[in-house]
Amino acid sequence: TYERLALIDDALACYSKALAMHEKLNNKQTNDYHRLSAIYIGIAGIHSIKQDKDQSLKYLYEALNTELNTEQPSREILLNCYNDIGFLFFAKEKYDESLTNYEKALDISTQIYPATHPNIGIIHLNIGNIYQAQNQYKDALENFKK
Template sequence: MDNSLAIFYLSLLLALLAVAGWAVVRQVFKTRKVESVLSRLQNKLQNDKCTTQEYYELGSIYLDKKLYTQAISLLQKALKAEDAGEETLAPIYNALGFAYFSQEQYDVAIRNYKEALKIVPDYVTALNNLGHVYEKKKLTAQALESYEEALKREPDNATAKRRAESLRKRLVPST
């Protein structure tokens, strides 16, 4: 009886170690891939001009690393790049909005999110981000309007559902 219990615990421990090992190896490969892309893009940026997509990719990596000032600089270069087409501009404006939002420059963030929505009116991510920045500015009605617009375009959007429900509760006067 004691022997089988020890074998069970040992098996459980090995299973947990295997899962943890798999997670670590997966994270190492993911990080290595990002660092490889980062290195390649930084080298390209030093040697010649990058394309809109390359500026955007590098800016996105800097956003992930919370290097907002560098990200803003690269994303602005992406907007000015010669090959910048209409379809690529909306995600760039959205990313710029996120960078400014992260630095608590809410008005500039709003301007960038709205710019993204001018280009692609049904850009749900930008609508959610716009709602979030309105919430931070305590503009509850505008935030709710933004989330409801996102829900019109994507009814199953979990973020917009959750935030809109929360805001509706705040706006309804208690009796």
């Protein structure tokens, strides 16, 4: 509906203001890169809602690169980025890129969560969906079982 679209545009405007404010403050040496990554992820989420996958990917890569260039990257933020990038590439039917990102997300998930954590199962489900879309049913089933 139009109301929802207006709210989405308002949210994007708020994130844009947050980004501008962060850039202004960063000139004063705040160095809060995790917050900057979170802003980029928020902007990516808005673009994803608007079905603009390319813009969403752009901001997810901004978040990912920001995080990777910090002294102590947040594994949770990296996990979020890789997972969301994998999802968007799957939606674009770019299965190799999707799989690469889901595998990175899985690697991080197994480092920070117990083996029975639901996030690990969801990533295996997503990897299984990739294999299924490529008619690789044996690999799909292996992941679905995990």
